[in-house]
Amino acid sequence: xxxxxxxxxxxxxxxxxxxxxxxxxxxxxxxxxxxxxxxxxxxxxxxxxxxxxxxxxxxxxxxxxxxxxxxxxxxxxxxxxxxxxxxxxxxxxxxxxxxxxxxxxxxxxxxxxxxxxxxxxxxxxxxxxxxxxxxxxxxxxxxxxxxxxxxxxxxxxxxxxxxxxxxxxxxxxxxxxxxxxxxxxxxxxxxxxxxxxxxxxxxxxxxxxxxxxxxxxxxxxxxxxxxxxxxxxxxxxxxxxxxxx
Numbered sequence: 001x002x003x004x005x006x007x008x009x010x011x012x013x014x015x016x017x018x019x020x021x022x023x024x025x026x027x028x029x030x031x032x033x034x035x036x037x038x039x040x041x042x043x044x045x046x047x048x049x050x051x052x053x054x055x056x057x058x059x060x061x062x063x064x065x066x067x068x069x070x071x072x073x074x075x076x077x078x079x080x081x082x083x084x085x086x087x088x089x090x091x092x093x094x095x096x097x098x099x100x101x102x103x104x105x106x107x108x109x110x111x112x113x114x115x116x117x118x119x120x121x122x123x124x125x126x127x128x129x130x131x132x133x134x135x136x137x138x139x140x141x142x143x144x145x146x147x148x149x150x151x152x153x154x155x156x157x158x159x160x161x162x163x164x165x166x167x168x169x170x171x172x173x174x175x176x177x178x179x180x181x182x183x184x185x186x187x188x189x190x191x192x193x194x195x196x197x198x199x200x201x202x203x204x205x206x207x208x209x210x211x212x213x214x215x216x217x218x219x220x221x222x223x224x225x226x227x228x229x230x231x232x233x234x235x236x237x238x239x240x241x242x243x244x245x
Contacts, residue, residue, distance in 0.1 A: 006115045008040060008061070008092050009033035013117075016071060016088060020125045022078040030119075032090065033066035039095040041102060044069055048086045051076070060095055060102065078123060086121040176235040183231060 011031040018026045034040045043058045053072040061067055071088070092115045099105055 003112060004115050006090075006092065006117045007034070007036050007094070008042065008090065008115070008117070009035060009066075010090060010117055010119070012119070014119055015122050016119050017122045017124060018073045020078055020123065022073070022123070023075055025075060026073045028071045028073070030069040030071055030090075031066055032061060032069060034061040034063060036094075037063045039063055040092050041095045041105060042090060042092045043106070044071075045089045045091060046086065051086065058102070078125070080125065084121045084123050088119045088121070089116050090119070091116045176231075180232055180235060183227070
């Protein structure tokens with residue numbers, strides 16, 4: 001008894017095309033449609049099982065539905081002069097109404113119950129125009145995120161100071177630090193002199209000139225401290241301003 005005609009609708013019906021380059025996995029999609037009112041069991045077989053990965057490679061297609069089968073060609077050294085001899089076969093059969101074990105159904109199936117369709121494989125390399133278009137597309141793809149990353153950077157990072165400006169800022173900070181240190185030493189010396197003057201003023205407390213001398217000493221020490229504080233605040237402001245830029 002002759003085999004039944006294939007009830008599944010295959011798309012593509014006769015040939016699976018794989019488009020290179022073949023330095024990475026290349027995937028072709030095979031659509032299996034079941035136009036009948038019965039569930040259909042299927043299997044996908046190939047003459048080169050080590051070269052392909054098929055998902056799913058077997059299963060059941062419900063009545064009136066379809067599924068997509070991914071056929072993944074593994075990387076290999078492509079020779080354009082060598083024609084592909086790889087073939088695929090889609091085997092199917094009507095699922096029994098009382099089916100519980102699909103593997104058991106395949107083992108017990110009679111030859112006249114099986115249906116099959118064969119497909120050949122074809123390898124293609126992209127045309128030169130396509131390669132040029134792909135390379136230009138890759139350029140746009142690679143430059144777009146760079147621009148977005150630059151726009152997302154903070155101002156202090158995107159407009160960083162050059163080496164000359166950094167060097168000037170460091171020299172300015174060093175000079176201001178030395179100035180502050182010098183003022184501290186002068187202030188210390190003034191306080192020591194102030195102590196000596198106070199002792200002298202104490203010994204001359206009876207003279208009418210003593211009150212005016214004490215007032216002058218206090219004013220001199222106060223003005224020195226105010227000057228030191230002003231310079232310190234100025235240094236801090238300059239440093240903060242440079243960093244903000």
